[in-house]
Amino acid sequence: MKLLWVQLLVAAYVSSPLVLGHEANANAAERRSGDRGASRRVKRDWMWNQMFILEEQISNLPHIVGKLSSNSANEKTKYILKGDSANTIFKVNEKTGDIYSFERLDREKKSQYELTALLIDTTTNKTVEPPSVFLIKVHDINDNAPEFTHHVFNGSVPEMSDVGTLVTTVTALDADDPTLAGNAQVTYQVITGEQYFRISSNGEIFTAVSNLDREKQSTYEIVVKARDSPGQNWGLSSTTSVIITLSDINDNFPTFTQNKFIFNAPENLRVGGEVGRMKVEDIDEPQNRNTKYSFVTRDFRDTFSVTTNALTNEGILIITKPLDFESIKEYRLSIEATDPTIDLRVWKQVKAKSITEVIINVLDVDEPPVFSKPFYQFEVVENIAPNTIIGFITARDPDAANRNIRYSIRKPNNDLITVAKTNGNIINTRALDRETNAWHNLTIAAEEIDPNNPPIKKESLVSVIIKVLDVNDNAPEFARPYEPKVCENAADGTVIINITATDKDEMGPGMKFTYYLAKKENNFTVQDNHDNTANILVKHGQFNRDVAKVHYLPIVISDNGSPEQIGTSTLTIAVCKCDENGKFTFCEEAAHRVGVAVPTLVVVFISLLLIILVVTLLIIVKRRQRKKNINILGKNVAEIHEQLVTYDEEGGGEMDTTSYDVSVLNSVRRNVAARPKHEAEPGPCLYAQVKKPSRNGEMAFMIEVKKDEADNDGDGLPYDTLHIFGYEGSESIVESLSSLESGSSDSDIDYDVLNDWGPRFKMLANLYGLEPTEESAY
Numbered sequence: 001m002k003l004l005w006v007q008l009l010v011a012a013y014v015s016s017p018l019v020l021g022h023e024a025n026a027n028a029a030e031r032r033s034g035d036r037g038a039s040r041r042v043k044r045d046w047m048w049n050q051m052f053i054l055e056e057q058i059s060n061l062p063h064i065v066g067k068l069s070s071n072s073a074n075e076k077t078k079y080i081l082k083g084d085s086a087n088t089i090f091k092v093n094e095k096t097g098d099i100y101s102f103e104r105l106d107r108e109k110k111s112q113y114e115l116t117a118l119l120i121d122t123t124t125n126k127t128v129e130p131p132s133v134f135l136i137k138v139h140d141i142n143d144n145a146p147e148f149t150h151h152v153f154n155g156s157v158p159e160m161s162d163v164g165t166l167v168t169t170v171t172a173l174d175a176d177d178p179t180l181a182g183n184a185q186v187t188y189q190v191i192t193g194e195q196y197f198r199i200s201s202n203g204e205i206f207t208a209v210s211n212l213d214r215e216k217q218s219t220y221e222i223v224v225k226a227r228d229s230p231g232q233n234w235g236l237s238s239t240t241s242v243i244i245t246l247s248d249i250n251d252n253f254p255t256f257t258q259n260k261f262i263f264n265a266p267e268n269l270r271v272g273g274e275v276g277r278m279k280v281e282d283i284d285e286p287q288n289r290n291t292k293y294s295f296v297t298r299d300f301r302d303t304f305s306v307t308t309n310a311l312t313n314e315g316i317l318i319i320t321k322p323l324d325f326e327s328i329k330e331y332r333l334s335i336e337a338t339d340p341t342i343d344l345r346v347w348k349q350v351k352a353k354s355i356t357e358v359i360i361n362v363l364d365v366d367e368p369p370v371f372s373k374p375f376y377q378f379e380v381v382e383n384i385a386p387n388t389i390i391g392f393i394t395a396r397d398p399d400a401a402n403r404n405i406r407y408s409i410r411k412p413n414n415d416l417i418t419v420a421k422t423n424g425n426i427i428n429t430r431a432l433d434r435e436t437n438a439w440h441n442l443t444i445a446a447e448e449i450d451p452n453n454p455p456i457k458k459e460s461l462v463s464v465i466i467k468v469l470d471v472n473d474n475a476p477e478f479a480r481p482y483e484p485k486v487c488e489n490a491a492d493g494t495v496i497i498n499i500t501a502t503d504k505d506e507m508g509p510g511m512k513f514t515y516y517l518a519k520k521e522n523n524f525t526v527q528d529n530h531d532n533t534a535n536i537l538v539k540h541g542q543f544n545r546d547v548a549k550v551h552y553l554p555i556v557i558s559d560n561g562s563p564e565q566i567g568t569s570t571l572t573i574a575v576c577k578c579d580e581n582g583k584f585t586f587c588e589e590a591a592h593r594v595g596v597a598v599p600t601l602v603v604v605f606i607s608l609l610l611i612i613l614v615v616t617l618l619i620i621v622k623r624r625q626r627k628k629n630i631n632i633l634g635k636n637v638a639e640i641h642e643q644l645v646t647y648d649e650e651g652g653g654e655m656d657t658t659s660y661d662v663s664v665l666n667s668v669r670r671n672v673a674a675r676p677k678h679e680a681e682p683g684p685c686l687y688a689q690v691k692k693p694s695r696n697g698e699m700a701f702m703i704e705v706k707k708d709e710a711d712n713d714g715d716g717l718p719y720d721t722l723h724i725f726g727y728e729g730s731e732s733i734v735e736s737l738s739s740l741e742s743g744s745s746d747s748d749i750d751y752d753v754l755n756d757w758g759p760r761f762k763m764l765a766n767l768y769g770l771e772p773t774e775e776s777a778y
């Protein structure tokens with residue numbers, strides 16, 4: 001049995017597949033390998049064969065790859081291939097052992113194939129030789145150009161960078177076999193823009209010059225070529241663009257866009273207000289514009305200042321002092337602009353600063369009056385005489401017209417304080433009382449008046465604060481009402497109450513009240529505690545409630561003001577019953593002790609008047625009713641009783657001379673035949689006791705008239721006596737005529753006398769069943 005050896009021959013280096021044909025290639029390889037060691041193998045009966053294949057052969061398919069050979073081959077044997085792509089790409093001639101490739105191969109897809117060769121006996125299907133494994137290697141040719149990793153590369157470098165500053169790195173990759181000379185070795189070259197940039201062998205791009213100026217050209221697009229097979233003229237290549245941006249540095253100074261700026265400013269422009277803006281041009285990018293403005297000369301530096309607008313880099317001219325058209329109408333300034341942060345190494349300009357002239361025209365404005373002070377504060381002592389000048393205010397027209405000013409009070413518009421229209425004097429019209437108003441805060445207006453042009457509305461307001469200073473014009477008094485109590489049997493030295501005082505005047509820290517008794521006093525003492533309070537003590541105890549239920553204790557309190565004020569306040573001390581522990585068991589009510597207040601008296605008096613008025617009206621009404629019901633009266637005794645009862649106005653009787661003069665009745669009684677004298681009649685005095693409001697004078701008069709009529713009417717019934725009975729009382733000599741106390745039947749009163757009293761009592765006499773006598777008849 002013979003071994004079958006199949007050997008792949010690695011092809012000798014082939015410069016170009018296009019130049020050499022397959023046959024020539026194969027022969028050359030056969031020759032060289034034979035030289036190296038085939039003789040040795042031949043001696044061992046091993047047959048050499050050489051197999052290789054070049055990628056991407058352009059000749060017609062199939063391509064011969066190699067030949068299997070065995071000494072054992074005969075007519076009955078055949079060659080068979082197994083393994084990678086066997087019988088698809090690679091096929092073998094069963095008899096000759098020639099191997100063919102039926103496809104074009106690409107090393108970059110698959111660089112080698114592993115196959116197994118068999119020699120079998122066609123009759124038995126048995127292998128004649130053991131299977132032999134061999135490789136078919138695909139030989140590289142330079143069929144791939146270097147490829148850049150990006151279509152476009154970006155790079156950035158500061159402008160004005162030194163030569164050799166790294167900008168960016170580009171990379172191109174070659175798919176060919178890197179182990180074969182040059183096929184995958186890449187070299188770079190700048191083909192556009194090489195005057196500004198160069199590239200190293202590993203793709204780093206550097207600046208080639210040092211004067212790249214962003215302000216001239218900010219981006220460069222260069223073209224870089226990558227090429228393989230260095231040194232050969234058949235190398236493959238590709239190109240890419242690199243966009244290089246120059247970043248800005250601060251290498252340019254600002255320059256004013258105008259060499260003269262003219263601004264107009266109204267004179268009433270507030271301080272800090274903007275007069276105008278000066279534009280500068282700085283061709284650097286915004287972040288590299290740091291314009292600083294300054295005054296070239298010292299003039300008007302106190303009036304103006306320039307700030308930089310951070311956004312626009314403009315110079316903003318503002319005023320730092322009020323303008324006044326009447327004093328300066330025009331300002332001329334010289335202002336320079338520069339950039340302190342400039343990169344001086346690469347400073348390109350000749351001029352380091354720019355200077356401009358600024359003219360400011362102040363515009364006249366009709367301004368309102370200006371007060372001499374922002375506000376006024378005056379002080380005036382209280383109680384000062386009216387029409388005193390407390391102070392004065394002044395305002396003037398700031399304009400050239402210098403119009404007259406008129407002053408007036410805006411608020412509060414009370415008439416306590418006035419301002420003189422023309423000269424601004426502040427005057428009090430009345431004495432000022434600090435205790436009523438400690439402050440008078442006014443708003444006063446100053447108004448320009450122009451006789452030629454009346455409706456001028458230019459006016460200003462100012463605050464005027466007037467403080468009324470205190471004068472010690474109020475006496476001290478008790479801080480609050482006290483209701484002290486003392487036990488009947490209080491021991492000597494007992495403290496009844498602690499009192500303190502107050503004063504309407506200003507009570508400063510040095511304020512001191514002194515307390516003492518108004519007059520010599522046996523029963524109580526005052527102990528000044530020297531802390532503005534005082535204690536009231538019992539001096540001699542054992543009070544007697546039967547003698548006095550209250551004690552009045554006037555206490556003098558003086559302040560230490562200037563002038564000193566002294567006030568007397570009276571303590572009303574109630575004497576109370578106490579138990580053995582000194583606890584009050586019974587005290588007089590507070591109202592009883594302090595007496596009836598004046599308002600109470602007024603109420604009582606008015607109530608009395610009302611009652612009297614009502615009673616008087618009732619009397620009149622009753623009288624009228626009775627006059628109508630005379631007949632009924634004549635028969636109905638019970639009703640008369642009723643009337644008497646209704647007159648519940650019994651007075652003090654004989655003693656009550658103020659209510660009724662009983663002597664009238666007495667005189668009648670003594671002289672039964674004589675009718676009471678006209679002079680002796682009580683007359684109007686009966687009614688004069690009652691104080692009537694003057695409005696009721698008519699009523700009184702009417703009553704008098706009616707009474708006189710009745711008195712003089714001899715024929716009429718004496719019904720008016722019913723009223724007179726209303727005033728008799730228990731102490732009357734005639735005793736009560738009231739039916740209330742007299743029994744109707746068992747009375748022992750002799751009613752005969754009624755007959756003696758004349759026609760007035762005729763009715764009563766009738767009622768009590770007595771016939772009038774001849775004598776008593778009129």
Ligand SMILES: *[C@@H]1O[C@H](CO)[C@@H](O)[C@H](O)[C@H]1NC(C)=O
Nearest residue numbers: 120121122123124125126127
């Ligand atoms: C050998 O193999 C082939 C195909 O596999 C078959 O057709 C043939 O009959 C076989 N011969 C013998 C003797 O087994």
Ligand SMILES: *[C@@H]1O[C@H](CO)[C@@H](O)[C@H](O)[C@H]1NC(C)=O
Nearest residue numbers: 149150151152153154155243
């Ligand atoms: C370069 O810049 C362009 C535009 O900004 C961008 O689209 C591109 O992706 C960048 N290329 C690289 C390699 O960064």
Ligand SMILES: *[C@@H]1O[C@H](CO)[C@@H](O)[C@H](O)[C@H]1NC(C)=O
Nearest residue numbers: 438439440441442464465466
């Ligand atoms: C008046 O002004 C003074 C000072 O501002 C202030 O203290 C006082 O309270 C004011 N009085 C009134 C009544 O407004």
Ligand SMILES: *[C@@H]1O[C@H](CO)[C@@H](O)[C@H](O)[C@H]1NC(C)=O
Nearest residue numbers: 520521522523543544547548
């Ligand atoms: C002291 O009180 C008594 C009654 O208790 C009284 O009679 C006397 O007048 C009082 N003395 C003075 C000085 O008021």
Ligand SMILES: [Ca+2]
Nearest residue numbers: 142143144176
């Ligand atoms: Ca290549």
